[in-house]
Each structure stands twice: as C-alpha cells, then as structure tokens.
Amino acid sequence: MPLTVTGPRKSFTRHSISVLCGLLPILLGVLILHWQAERTLEKSTAQTAQEAVRQFDLMLDNTALAAQELLPLAGQPCDSSAQLALREQVTRRPFVRATTLSWQKNIYCSSLFGSQYESRVNPDDYVDGRLWLMNGNPVTPDTALLVYRLVEGDKAAFASIDGYHLTNALRLISRYANLILQVGPNWLGADGKVRNTQVPVFAVAHHHLASERYRYSVDAGMPAGEVWRYMQDRYPAMFSLVVFFGLLAGVLAHALQKRVTAPTHELQRALGANEFIPYFQPVVRGDTREWAGCEVLMRWKHPKEGLVRPDLFIPLAEECGLIVPMTRALLRQTAAQLAPHAARFSPGFHIGVNITARHCQDLALVDDCREFLAAFPVGQVTLVLELTERELIEPTDITRRLFDALHELGVMIAIDDFGTGHSSLGYLRNFNVDYLKIDQSFVAMIGADALSRHILDSIIELSGKLDLGIVAEGVETVEQCEYLAARGVDFLQGYLFGKPVPSDELIKSLDHQ
Template identity: 85%
Template sequence: MPLTLNGPRKRATRYLITSISALLPVALGVAILYWQAERSLEQSTAQTAQEAVRQVDLMLDNTALAAQALVPLAGQPCDNGAQLALREQVTRRPFVRATTLSWQKNIYCSSLFGSAYESRVNPDDYVNGRLWLMNGNPVTPDTALLVYRLVEGDKAAFASIDGYHLANVLRLISRYAELILSVGPNWMSDDGKVHQSAAPTFAVAHQHLTSRHYDYSVDAGMPSGEVWRYMQSRYPALFSLLVFFGVLAGVLSHWLQKRSSAPSHELQRALGANEFIPYFQPVVRGDTREWAGCEVLMRWQHPKEGLVRPDLFIPLAEHSGLIVPMTRSLLHQTAAQLAPHASRFSPGFHIGVNITARHCQDLALVEDCRDFLAAFAPGQVTLVLELTERELIKPTDITRRLFDALHELGVMIAIDDFGTGHSSLGYLRNFNVDYLKIDQSFVAMIGADALSRHILDSIIELSAKLDLGIVAEGVETELQCEYLAAQGVDFLQGYLFGRPLPCDEFIKSLASQ
C-alpha cells in the first residue's frame, strides 16, 4: 500500500465512497440485465413479426389459389354452376370466407348471395389493385375483412379472409408482444377492428416487417415499462445476486478504507517483515576529501511498490510512534551489515542516524546505542545522533539525563538541517550538541544568492565560536565544495561524493576510495 502525506478521509467521504462502491456493481448489473432484456425482447418481437407474416402469407396463399381458380369464370352467367364453384372454393380453401366474381368492375356473382347482390368495384380501395382491409360488409358490418382481388382484363375474382382469423393470428402468436396488421392506410390489432388513423408506435422493441409476397406489413412491439416487467419475471435470482455483490463490494470498500485510514497497520506489517532497510551516504572531510563516515538513511523496500521514498512514510512513522522501533531495527541492521567490514574504516568512523522527539521521551535510546556500539571494537566507530525538527524536542529532566547518558557512551549529537527550523537556536541553548548540519537549501545558493551565502557564513562563524563541528549537506558541485572547504567546514555530504547506497555497494565504493 503506497502511503501519502494526506490524512485519513473524513467520515462523510468514506461513507460516500462505500455507498458508491455498493451501488456501482448493482447499477452496472441492472444496466447489463436491462440491455440483455431489451435484446431478448427485440429478438422475441422480431420472431413474432416473422411468424405473423408467415401466417398471414399462408392465409393469402389460399385466397390467391381460390381467386386463380375462379377468375376464368368471370363474365360468365351467375348460374348454379358458377355459384357452386364459388362455394366450393370457400369450402375447400382454409380461411377463405367468401368469393365473388366481377365483370368490367361490377360485382355480379357471390358465394353468399348468388346473383342477388351487385356492387360497383372501386380499384382505388385496393393497395396496388390487389389487397383491401375493409371494415366489414353488409352481412357482417364492423368486422374486419381482408379481400384479395385478382384481375385479368375485364375479369376479376375476389376471395376474402374473415377478421376473426386475422385477430386470432395477432392474438395467439405471442404472449408478450402486441401485433398490428397494416394494409395501405388501414390497420387492425387483435381486437378485430379496422382503423384508419395513424398506426401506433410501440415504446419497446418495435419491429416493422413487410411481406415479400403481398402488399401488407406487420408491426410488433411492447408498451412502455415492459422491459422492467420482463426483468422482474425472468431475473429474480439475478437481482438477489446483484444485491449480494453490492453489499459485499460496500463492505470490502469500507474495510479497505479503514485499513488505509490507519496506515500504521501497514507500517507495522512492514516493520515485522524487515522491509525498512538502511542505505548509506558517504560523509567526507572538508580538507582532504577522505571518507570520514556516513549517514544511515531509512528506505522502505515494499514487496509490490518497490523502493518507497522516505518523505512518504517517515512523517507517518513519527506521528504513529513507530519511528522508535523502526530506528531500533535500523541500528541493528546497520551494525550487522557494517561490523564485518569495520577493519576498512578509519579510526572513529562516523555513523550518523536520525532521531526525533519520540526517541527523547525515555532512556531506551541509550540501550539501543549501547547495543549498536557493542558490535564494533572500542574506538572503531563514532555514533552521531542527528536531531530532526519535524517535532519539537522539549528540554525536560528526561531529555537532559538522556543526552548526558549518550555523551558518557561516546555518542555525539548533531542538529540536522540547522538554520531552517524554529528550534535550532533553542537546541543550542538547552542541549549539549557536538555538530551542526547546514541545510542543503543554503548550500544550493552558493554563487547564486548573496543573502543565503551570508546566512551560511554566519552559521559557519557561529559553529567556530561555539567550538562545534560543522557538516554541510547537499553538496553537488565543485564550486560549492571549494567554497565550503575554504570556509573551514569540517565535513561535506552530497551527491558530489556519492548517493545513498545499499550496504554492498557502499562497501565497494569505500574500498575504491
């Protein structure tokens, strides 16, 4: 878990993220189910429309066969033979309700009335002169009738389908979809009534299909809200599963936020796994440039994130109090790694380690330093504790006893980043310190900023008057090095002499010096 300097999220923010995490899988799942339901309904209505066209085509095929058989009789007398032929087609052909003959656009012979019924034919009533959806006839008024007309010159034969059959087709083909049969400007639904107004448009899964053989079309679809009704009837188990995963995601999100809001848990885990490791940056003498020691810098070797920058976890470690056991672990690792190579060190080789106000609250630090020094031969190394100023160290009886005990052990005290903290001068007055470490911000302005150079000169002069050693941090150029050496600075530290390195590389660099 990579750490940041941001504090824990506010409670309202955490609950908002938890709610979003819970609702997101539910909303996404519902959206997917809705899309799937729409597709299913569209496929269903498309199949319904195709089946309706197939059924109506089948009916019209029978009427066409009846008309083809009768059209040669058109123009002949409407005698018993002609009437028998008309009635035979009604009997033999499924769905055919009535047949008639016309001559020169005059109906003169019918299967229902024989020659007793005559009527003038208006070809404009028929779509392309072939098909007419009419609202009944004198026998069955206000009942749909689909009439098929076959014309050969002055001859014409008619065969009609009762609206009852058409309504049954529209009603029985699908349990869910609604169907409309349209012929020219007229249309009918499963109520068997013919309408001349504009045909309705379905809100859900509308399908429009035109017959390839006859002049009519079928519309299939569903009313608004049908998708939700379909989902409720078909997906109840999936809805329960979505709610379960939503609750699970919310709980997991809340747990992860609580875990991330308490980064000390991750620091504690990393401490137990020995993921905090020492890196070593050389410190050289200002006059000879010989390696006089090193500063031990803590790094976090995270198993997933790699090497984590110290500014991302040191402040959190200090705030949580874990910086004390982390420093203790760092001292143990440093002693274990450097002690086998101590013969290569010059006598009194300085090893600097940062401490904070947390270390100064009891005398446990004395035992940690005693254990560290015990790993080396007497006089082989000098341990330097560098006081950082992220937290103020208050001068109490405990701190005075602590620093006295450390000096008795031969441990030296340095003030880190001197000149930038509000407490630096107070530390000089209240604590018996041995070194001042000039902050790199002043060193970086050598040759560029006159005010910073004057402050730098004042710090160097102050250290000389107080008989304190002085270390300059952040030396990166030869110009800075030469200026500091000319001013009598005791020790130099920076990228010009070496970057922080793990132990093996540090020892190799030391050997090359």
C-alpha cells in the same frame, strides 16, 4: 503509497467527495494566496516606510550638520567670507540646496543671493521651530522645499533640501507602495506638490511611521484592489498550480476512497517483516575529501511497490509512535551489515542516524546505542545522533539525563538541517551538541543568492565561535565544495561524493576510496 487496502464506496458518495476534494484546495489556495499577498504588501509598506524615514533622516542629518557649522556666523556681517562659508556647506553636504543666516528673526545672508536678499522669519511656520515643508521660494516657486532651522538666542542658521531629492525618494523607494511625507499640516506626494489638506488614507496596507529624530512622518500604502492586482502580477504560476493540484486532489481522492484500512497496520506489518532497511550516504572531510563516515537513511523496501520514499512514511511513523522501534531495527541492521567490514574503516569512522523527539522521552535510546557500539571494535566507529525538528524536543530532566548518558557513552549529537527549524538556536542553548548540519537549501544557493550565502557564512562563523563541528549537506557541485572547504567546513555530504546506496555498494565504494 502502500499504506491502505482496497474497499469500495458507493458511486454517488465517491463522486461527491472527489468534487469536494477538488474544489477545497482551489478555494483554500486562493484564500491563502490572497492572505499571503496582503501580508507581503503590509510587510512591503512597513519596510518602505522605514526606508523612507531612513532616507529623510539622512538628508536632514546633512542639513543639521550644515546649520551647526554656520550658526556661529549668524549676526556677523554678510561679507565674502561668510558667503563663502554658506556656499561651502552647499557644496560639501549632500542634498543641501541652500543655506542662510538670520539675526533677530531677519534673514540677511544667503548662499544664493549673498546680502542682496532679506526676509522676515515667522517661527510659527516651523514645526517645533525646526522644520518647514514649504511650496517653493522666490527662486523656484511651486517647487517643494524642506527647510531646517537651528536657533540659538537671536542667531539662527537655515539649510534646505530641494524637492527634487524628496520626490525622488518618494517615487523610487518602492515599486508598489505610494509614499507621503508630512511635516506639520503640510504634506508632499510623489507628484512633487505640497498640500495642506487632510492626509489621504490608503485602502490597502496603510502604514504610518514617525521619525524618532525629527518632527515629520511618512505614510505608505496602496489603492483599493492592489491585492488582486498584485496576485495577478506575481502569482500567475501559483494560480495554475492551485487549479492543477485541485484537479489532482479530486482524482486522487476518487482513487484513494477505495482504500480504507488504517495506515499504521501496514507500517506494523512492514516492521515485522524487516522491510525497513538502511541506505548509506558517504560523508567526506572538507580538507582532504577522504571518507570520514556515512549517514544512515531509512528506506522502505515494499514487496509490491519497491522502494518507498521516506517522506511518505517517516512522518506517519512518528505520529503513530512506531519511529522508535523502526530506528532500533535500523541500528541493528546497520551493525549487522557494517560490523564485519569494520577493519576497513578509519578509526573513529562516523555513522550518523536520525532521531526525533519521540526518542528523547525515555532512556531506552542509551541501551540501543550501547548495543550498536558493542558490535564494533572499541574506537573503530563514532555514532552520531542527528536531531530532526519535525517535533520540538523539550529540555526536560529526562532529555538532559539522556544526552549526558549518551555523551558518557561516546555518542555525539548533531542538529540536523540547522538554520531552517524554529528550534535550532533553542537546541544550542538547552542541549550539549557536537555538530551542526547546514541545511542543503543554503548550500544550493551558493553562487546564486547573496542572502542565503550570508546566512551560510553566519552559521559557519557561529559554529567556530561555539567550537562545534560543522557538516554541509546537499553538496552537488565543485563550486559548492570549494566554497565550503575554503571556509573551513569540517565535513561535506551530497551527490557530488555519492548517493544513498545499500551496504554492499557502500563497502565497494569504500574499498575504491
């Protein structure tokens, strides 16, 4: 990166710093991976516990419905119609294994034995008189059973869930986490055994969650050492990358120590030499694929290094406060290069330029935009300022006045990379914007990732509800293009329609269009 000049250091110092720079990324990388694994496992166990509660609540909902249906029959004779009703609930309700009726705390009618089975009910066995996690019954001893009891006076109806369903849920909900179901003093593990000892505490990512609807709880967690096992299982490539980048950092540190001049000096020199030039990427209409405009992208044409990528100098320009004069110079060059060819543009041809929080701190941007638009015939072009999110734009009085003045001037505002920045929704609330630009990471997952596709569809739906225009970036395949066009996306941008090119190539492509 051409931002410094040569200046040698002593050999011992240079080697020491190089070794330190090589070791530091490795150590930090391992710590970060360990921290990330811990967070992932904690999040996983929390989600596992939530899913387990959801599953068990669903099972108990079925038992509760069955008990409600059967409660009016309690106290009536255990004849064939009553037995049929008991068996009907077992057949109709998922997860329900058996149903019974009791009168004055005596079970006298069962879906399994009819009137041939009687047993005394001890309400103390049930948590709040409702739930009992028992270790089997005469039919299936040593097999877990979760019994739901519904009482009304002397009448009571029971519905039970087989341990097969309970242990299946405990085993299959999560690949990594261990799960325990606890009802009162009894608890059930994935081995299917009911115990009344103290509930074990997991060494890693222990999460306890109680149901809000029934008196039971679940515990999720992992044994000691699971973090490192998870890292070895999931991050082998990341470990290799950490070591690689550590070695790379050491080598780069060894070379870059010779370069000691402040990078801002090189940026200032390049700005004075007009080395920051505009490149243009076409934007097409989603319905007709006709050109609707272009985005102006800044490039650094260094006399020795050639074209320098913007991600290598734009963040530094923002940090040192040079991004505003660089953008001003970019607008003037763009106007000088495109204004002679304005007659070839369709009326209202969009020209998009990125701005940051630095541009929104005073009203000078209005004058820059007015000067830019004055270079073109009235109505021939529409200037679109795209808000980037490297720095947060605060909704101050100046920013509101600035945006109002820009809209009065006919300038439109777009939120760039919408859906990835932490402030995108805040911008919609605080500023009057005209367009949303969908980040290319969502477009790239069309046809590959269902979650990203749902997010993409939600953004498109949101833009429609807010009556905003929408632009999709990073369109590279026909499948992506057709998907977006079918959902009414207004404008498309990406390599499928053209790469960023200098102005002369843009004009040639425009003539071809």
